[in-house]
Amino acid sequence: MKIIVHKYGGTSVGDIERIKTVARRICRAKEPGVGLVVVVSAMGGTTDELINLAQDINSEPSEREMDQLISTGEQISSALLAMAIHHDGFDAVSLTGIQVGILTDDSHTKARIFKITPEKIFQALKEDKIVVVAGFQGHNLQNDITTLGRGGSDTTAVALAAVLEAEVCEIFTDVDGIYTADPRIVPTAVKLDQISYDEMLELASLGAKVIQNRAVEFAKKFNVTLHVRSSFNEVQGTFVSEEADTMSMEKVVIRGVTFNQEEAKLTLTMVPDTPGVAARIFKTIADGNINVDMIIQNVSAEGFTDVSFTVPRPELAKARGLVRDISREIGAGDVTVEDEIAKVSIVGVGMKSNPGVAATMFEALAEEKINIMMISTSEIKISCIVQSDDGERAARALHKAFELDQD
Amino acid sequence: MKIIVHKYGGTSVGDIERIKTVARRICRAKEPGVGLVVVVSAMGGTTDELINLAQDINSEPSEREMDQLISTGEQISSALLAMAIHHDGFDAVSLTGIQVGILTDDSHTKARIFKITPEKIFQALKEDKIVVVAGFQGHNLQNDITTLGRGGSDTTAVALAAVLEAEVCEIFTDVDGIYTADPRIVPTAVKLDQISYDEMLELASLGAKVIQNRAVEFAKKFNVTLHVRSSFNEVQGTFVSEEADTMSMEKVVIRGVTFNQEEAKLTLTMVPDTPGVAARIFKTIADGNINVDMIIQNVSAEGFTDVSFTVPRPELAKARGLVRDISREIGAGDVTVEDEIAKVSIVGVGMKSNPGVAATMFEALAEEKINIMMISTSEIKISCIVQSDDGERAARALHKAFELDQD
Numbered sequence: 001m002k003i004i005v006h007k008y009g010g011t012s013v014g015d016i017e018r019i020k021t022v023a024r025r026i027c028r029a030k031e032p033g034v035g036l037v038v039v040v041s042a043m044g045g046t047t048d049e050l051i052n053l054a055q056d057i058n059s060e061p062s063e064r065e066m067d068q069l070i071s072t073g074e075q076i077s078s079a080l081l082a083m084a085i086h087h088d089g090f091d092a093v094s095l096t097g098i099q100v101g102i103l104t105d106d107s108h109t110k111a112r113i114f115k116i117t118p119e120k121i122f123q124a125l126k127e128d129k130i131v132v133v134a135g136f137q138g139h140n141l142q143n144d145i146t147t148l149g150r151g152g153s154d155t156t157a158v159a160l161a162a163v164l165e166a167e168v169c170e171i172f173t174d175v176d177g178i179y180t181a182d183p184r185i186v187p188t189a190v191k192l193d194q195i196s197y198d199e200m201l202e203l204a205s206l207g208a209k210v211i212q213n214r215a216v217e218f219a220k221k222f223n224v225t226l227h228v229r230s231s232f233n234e235v236q237g238t239f240v241s242e243e244a245d246t247m248s249m250e251k252v253v254i255r256g257v258t259f260n261q262e263e264a265k266l267t268l269t270m271v272p273d274t275p276g277v278a279a280r281i282f283k284t285i286a287d288g289n290i291n292v293d294m295i296i297q298n299v300s301a302e303g304f305t306d307v308s309f310t311v312p313r314p315e316l317a318k319a320r321g322l323v324r325d326i327s328r329e330i331g332a333g334d335v336t337v338e339d340e341i342a343k344v345s346i347v348g349v350g351m352k353s354n355p356g357v358a359a360t361m362f363e364a365l366a367e368e369k370i371n372i373m374m375i376s377t378s379e380i381k382i383s384c385i386v387q388s389d390d391g392e393r394a395a396r397a398l399h400k401a402f403e404l405d406q407d
Numbered sequence: 408m409k410i411i412v413h414k415y416g417g418t419s420v421g422d423i424e425r426i427k428t429v430a431r432r433i434c435r436a437k438e439p440g441v442g443l444v445v446v447v448s449a450m451g452g453t454t455d456e457l458i459n460l461a462q463d464i465n466s467e468p469s470e471r472e473m474d475q476l477i478s479t480g481e482q483i484s485s486a487l488l489a490m491a492i493h494h495d496g497f498d499a500v501s502l503t504g505i506q507v508g509i510l511t512d513d514s515h516t517k518a519r520i521f522k523i524t525p526e527k528i529f530q531a532l533k534e535d536k537i538v539v540v541a542g543f544q545g546h547n548l549q550n551d552i553t554t555l556g557r558g559g560s561d562t563t564a565v566a567l568a569a570v571l572e573a574e575v576c577e578i579f580t581d582v583d584g585i586y587t588a589d590p591r592i593v594p595t596a597v598k599l600d601q602i603s604y605d606e607m608l609e610l611a612s613l614g615a616k617v618i619q620n621r622a623v624e625f626a627k628k629f630n631v632t633l634h635v636r637s638s639f640n641e642v643q644g645t646f647v648s649e650e651a652d653t654m655s656m657e658k659v660v661i662r663g664v665t666f667n668q669e670e671a672k673l674t675l676t677m678v679p680d681t682p683g684v685a686a687r688i689f690k691t692i693a694d695g696n697i698n699v700d701m702i703i704q705n706v707s708a709e710g711f712t713d714v715s716f717t718v719p720r721p722e723l724a725k726a727r728g729l730v731r732d733i734s735r736e737i738g739a740g741d742v743t744v745e746d747e748i749a750k751v752s753i754v755g756v757g758m759k760s761n762p763g764v765a766a767t768m769f770e771a772l773a774e775e776k777i778n779i780m781m782i783s784t785s786e787i788k789i790s791c792i793v794q795s796d797d798g799e800r801a802a803r804a805l806h807k808a809f810e811l812d813q814d
Contacts, residue, residue, distance in 0.1 A: 016463045050483070056423045058490040065493070068501050069486035072479035076457070079476035083465040086472070094475050098505060099550055120550075143506055143527075 001125060003035040003166040007135070007157035012172055012231045013077050014044035022172075022231065023084035026130060030090055035125035037164060039135045039157040040081055042073025063108035067137075067147045071097065074134035074153070082132045092130040095120065097137035097145065102156065104138035104146045111138060111146035113155065116163045133160065151212030158215045162222035168239075169224050172231035173210050177238035178203065180404040181257040185392050188405040192255065194239045199255045200226075202347040202381045216240065243349055253350035253357060254402040259395040261342045261388060263293055264316040265374065267308040268323055270333030273300040281307060281326055288322050290315045294343075294376045294383065308374060310385065313339055341373065342391025345383040346398055358382055364401035370394050408532060410442040410573040414542070414564035419579055419638045420484050421451035429638065430491035432579075433537060437497055442532035444571060446542045446564040447488055449480025470515035474544075474554045478504065481541035481560070489539045499537040502527065504552065509545035509563065511553045518545060518553035520562065523570045540567065558619030565622045569629035575646075576631050579638035580617050584645035585610065587811040588664040592799050595812040599662060601646045606662045607633075609754040609788045623647065650756055660757035660764060661809040666802040668749045668795055670700060671723040672781065674715040675730055677740030680707040688714060688733055695729050697722045701750075701783040701790065711740075715781060717792065720746055748780065749798025752790040753805055765789055771808035777801050 006026065013019050022040075030036050050070045054061040061069075078094035085092035101117035124131045135153025138146050148155050154171065161169035178200065181189040195203070197220035201213055210228055219226050219240065229237025271277055278297065285292055295309045311319045316339055323335045351357040361382055365372060370393065374385035386394050399405060413433065420426050429447075437443050457477045461468040468476075485501035492499035508524035531538045542560025545553050555562050561578065568576035585607065588596040602610070604627035608620055617635055626633050626647065636644025678684055685704065692699055702716045718726045723746055730742050758764040768789055772779060777800065781792035793801050806812060 016460065019464060053423065053483075053487060054490055057426060057487055058494040061490045062493055065486045065489045065501060068489075068503070069483060072482050075479050075482075076460075076476060079472045080460060080464055082472045082475075083461055083468045086469055087465040094472060096475070096552075145503075 001035045002033065003037065003125070003161075003164045004029070005037045005039065005157050005161040005164065005166045005169040006172060007039045007153060007169065008041065008172050008231060009153065010041040010044035010046075011174055013040055013042075013081065016080075019043075019077070019080050019084050020087075023081060023088055025172075025231070026081075026085060027088045027090050030130060035131075035164075037121060037125070037131045037133060037160055037166070038081065039133045039153055039160065040074060040077050041135050041153040042070075043077050043080075046073040046076070064144055067108045067145045071134070071137040071145045071147055074136050078132045078134040082130075085130055085132070090130055091128060092132055093124050094132040094134065095124075096134045097156075098139045098143065100133055100160075102138035102159070104140055104148070106140045106144075106146070108144075108146055110149040111140070113138060113148070113159050116159060118160070118163050121160075121164065149214075151215065154212045154215035155218055158218045158222070158224050158226070161224045162218070166224070168227050169219065170227045170229060171211050172229060174231065175210060175228075176230045176233075176235060177228050178210065178240075178256070180255065181395060181399050182259060185259055186257065186396050186399045188396075188399060190404060190406045192238050193236070194241065195255055196243045196349050197240060198380055199347055199349055200240045202345070202378070203256050203258060252348065253354045254346045254348040254404065255350075256347050257395050257399045257402070257404065258345045258347065259342065259391060261391055262313055263310040263341060263343055263385075264313045264337060264339035265308060265310050265341050265385060266316070266319055266323055267306055267336045267338075268327055268332055269306050269336065270304045271307050272331060273303050273305045277330055278307065280330065281323070282309075284322050284326050285309075285311070285319060288318060290319050290322075294374060294385065296374050296376065310341070310343070310374075338373070340388040341385050342388045342394070343383055343385055344391060344394045344398060345381055346402060347381045349380050351382070352379055360401060361398060364397045365394055368393055368397045370397070408442045409440065410444065410532070410571045411436070412444045412446065412564050412568040412571065412573045412576040413579060414446045414560060414576065415448065415488075415579050415638060416560065417448040417451035417454075418581055420447055420449075420488065423487075426450075426484070426487055426491050427494075429579075430488060430495055432638065433488075433492060434495045434497050437537060442538075442571075444528060444532070444538045444540060444567055444573070445488065446540045446560055446567060447481060447484050448542050448560040449477075450484050450487075453480040453483070471551055474515045474552045478541070478544040478552045478554055481543050485539045485541040489537075492537055492539070497537055498535060499539055500531050501539040501541065502531075503541045504544035504563075505546045505550065507540055507567075509566070511545035511547055511555070513547045513551075513553070515551075515553055517556040518547070520545060520555070520566050523566060525567075525570050528567075528571065556621075558622065561619045561622035562625055565625045565629070565631050565633070568631045569625070573631070575634050576626070577634045577636060578618050579636060581638065582617060582635075583637045583640075583642060584635050585617065585647075585663070587662065588802060588806050589666060592666055593664065593803050593806045595803075595806060597811060597813045599645045600643075601648065602662055603650045603756050604647060605787050606754055606756055607647045609752070609785070610663050610665060659755065660761045661753045661755035661811065662757075663754050664802050664806045664809070664811065665752045665754065666749065666798060668798055669720055670717040670748060670750055670792075671720045671744060671746035672715060672717050672748050672792060673723070673726055673730055674713055674743045674745075675734055675739050676713050676743065677711045678714050679738060680710050680712045684737055685714065687737065688730070689716075691729050691733050692716075692718070692726060695725060697726050697729075701781060701792065703781050703783065717748070717750070717781070745780070747795040748792050749795045749801070750790055750792055751798060751801045751805060752788055753809060754788045756787050758789070759786055767808060768805060771804045772801055775800055775804045777804070
């Protein structure tokens with residue numbers, strides 16, 4: 001049996017009318033002989049309401065009880081969606097994480113899936129029922145309810161698609177697909193028909209609102225084809241899969257340009273260049289629960305070096321305090337900060353086999369007289385930190401230089 | 408281990424403050440070495456809100472999906488109550504019907520309990536945790552969620568008390584206990600210390616808001632001692648148990664007086680007195696989904712008889728229409744109705760062994776010049792229909808005649 005998995009987020013089932021709209025869409029997709037499994041998030045806002053209730057009772061609620069509590073959100077939306085499908089004349093059955101048999105580890109509120117027992121789903125599909133699964137949830141070996149963390153419904157959908165060997169996992173969202181750049185910044189941005197898992201992961205700043213990185217990693221691991229598409233129209237979106245379409249892949253060096261202005265840069269000067277110093281710096285930052293993004297350490301001169309790194313802008317003050325303390329401890333120099341920065345990146349698996357991509361990037365920026373403050377590279381991504389004022393112009397220049405502009 | 412079961416209804420957990428109050432009460436009751444199992448209803452109003460959501464989506468929602476939906480109400484309140492107990496410094500764990508292992512039949516929305524597997528509860532009690540069970544729900548053999556019908560949390564509590572061999576099942580409610588009469592009608596009414604299951608069942612009109620009859624039947628079957636008491640104070644309420652306290656029981660002939668004005672009376676005259684006629688009448692009424700309470704058939708005279716019966720007042724018009732149709736079919740006479748009636752009853756297991764109770768009742772009414780329109784008797788109850796205007800006076804007269812008045 002050909003199986004297709006749909007996933008609808010909280011906005012798509014935000015109220016009664018939207019649930020009815022989603023039900024009609026599902027019924028249109030239900031072809032004879034096709035097994036349809038629908039994963040649904042809680043109605044938009046429900047989870048936060050439940051969290052607020054818990055907070056009013058206990059400011060540090062037990063995570064086990066939080067999972068018992070917030071998993072009801074998806075149980076409600078899945079039951080309502082099944083009722084809406086019935087109303088449109090199709091058979092459907094809703095199932096919770098426990099009922100499906102989504103076994104996870106014991107990490108309440110951020111559990112990892114161990115194993116899925118799909119017998120109950122197969123049974124329902126055999127009876128030609130549309131199966132509506134409450135996303136975001138599972139259970140541990142003790143049959144306690146667990147949840148998979150924010151965006152967990154994406155993971156549920158991809159994991160089910162893997163276990164059921166679904167032809168495709170369709171992620172319905174409020175955008176048409178993945179674009180070569182944010183159209184608000186680069187008006188010539190184009191929707192991509194296809195991209196690889198790695199590109200999708202590196203394009204996180206474009207796709208983060210669309211699907212969780214963790215679910216993409218899961219899809220990559222189990223080779224599940226994703227189809228990111230709009231829940232408001234029938235237009236084809238962006239397929240995310242392994243680098244299958246080699247012919248066209250080779251022509252495309254760069255898939256997209258990302259841009260963000262949400263970081264700030266710190267530099268610790270005159271750091272004694274001895275083993276363990278970098279570890280000490282970043283251990284302290286990590287202990288402060290601050291996510292570091294780019295890290296640059298310049299070549300050492302006379303036993304001293306400068307270390308620069310970027311952090312989310314709201315964490316800048318806290319990070320500066322921590323770094324000043326470390327500086328005193330290790331006998332380093334001043335701490336300088338720069339919060340008027342932007343990060344522009346180019347992403348594409350094609351750059352692996354195309355020398356000169358970095359050079360093209362730097363030339364394009366130079367032509368625009370944009371100064372590069374930091375550079376960081378990975379196998380399929382090159383990022384530059386530039387002045388905040390130059391950021392959007394940089395993104396447009398790169399989009400054009402790599403021939404991504406719409407015809 | 409000594410085990411005690413508490414049950415709190417929807418009003419007791421109606422909002423955050425009340426949940427906190429209930430938690431404090433539970434923590435006060437938690438003595439070392441005592442296993443405490445708490446059954447909780449949904450927060451007041453939640454179930455109706457969920458039903459309304461379902462109705463907005465599908466005017467005839469599937470009962471299986473209704474159960475998936477409305478069972479979340481108790482899952483939410485039980486998790487919140489566990490969090491509130493944690494806040495007061497005690498360990499607690501909430502469990503849904505599926506997690507406890509409350510196996511029922513397949514009758515969604517009105518399921519009957521088959522079997523309870525209490526291992527998970529015993530395990531938690533052994534770890535000295537207070538166990539908070541989501542009332543009203545179970546699961547069938549396919550692991551679909553089932554619910555036990557309105558008032559099902561009472562049944563959950565009593566069933567758990569039976570399986571766990573609890574010392575007592577405490578039903579916390581908004582009244583102090585069971586009274587000899589409704590104090591609003593009989594100001595001299597007294598709270599009863601103890602009452603038998605059968606008396607509790609027959610006193611339904613006094614106790615209906617306190618505990619569901621079905622749960623009392625269950626308690627009787629498994630000999631579970633109930634303690635009906637207030638959730639607002641620590642005063643002892645009314646114990647419901649088998650006729651244990653024989654010494655005092657023999658002194659008490661009548662336990663209480665009930666009164667209701669919610670019925671109307673129909674009389675079908677000149678009914679041909681042939682076999683099957685009564686069956687035909689009441690089959691038709693039952694098919695119209697109308698609950699008949701009292702039925703009186705007078706002695707036949709010359710092959711004809713009059714049949715009188717009472718129905719809930721809102722059903723009078725419908726019942727009259729049905730009876731008129733039957734009258735034509737079977738060749739009976741006129742249909743007369745009387746909606747200005749009241750029913751007064753005396754209840755007590757003592758009357759079984761005390762002749763003359765009925766006579767005392769009729770004399771007491773006669774002394775008050777109250778005319779009796781219908782009489783109906785059971786082993787432990789005698790009911791009279793009187794004019795509506797006479798009803799309250801009748802109740803007070805009977806309360807006095809059977810020496811139930813407060814000293």
